[in-house]
Amino acid sequence: MKGKRIWISAALAVIIISGAVSAYMLLRSKGKTVEIISDGKTIYTLDLSLERDREIIVEYKGRKNVIKIENGDIYMGEADCPDHTCVKTGHLSKSGVPIVCLPNKLMIRYKEGGELDAATQ
Secondary structure (H helix, E strand, O other): OHHHHHHHHHHHHHHHHHHHHHHHHHHHHOOOEEEEEEOOEEEEEEEOOOOOOEEEEEEEOOEEEEEEEEOOEEEEEEEOOOOOHHHHOOEOOOOOOOEEEOOOOEEEEEOOOOOOOOOOO
C-alpha cells in the first residue's frame, strides 16, 4: 500500500511539473513582437525571440535615441531628451506598458493584435 502511494504521488508530481513547464513555455513565447514607432509611424517590427543582441539608433530632428536589444529584452539605452524618462523606464514590461520618449516622439510597445495577453503574463 505504501509503495503504491509513492508511485501515485510521483506520477502526479511529474504531471503537475510537466503542465507547469508547458504553460510557462507557451506563455513565454507570446508577446515577443514589438513595434518601434517614430513620429506616429512604425519604423521597425521585431520578434525579440529571433533578434540578436544589437543597438538601433533612431534620429528625430537632430536628436537620437539608442534602443538596445539584449537576451530577448528591449530597452532605451540612451536618449537626447531633457528628462530621460524613457531610459529610466527600463526594459519593456510584459504588462503592456510602452516605453515612450515624448520629446523625440518615439515609442516602443508590444505589437497590437493579441500577441501579448497582458492578463496572463
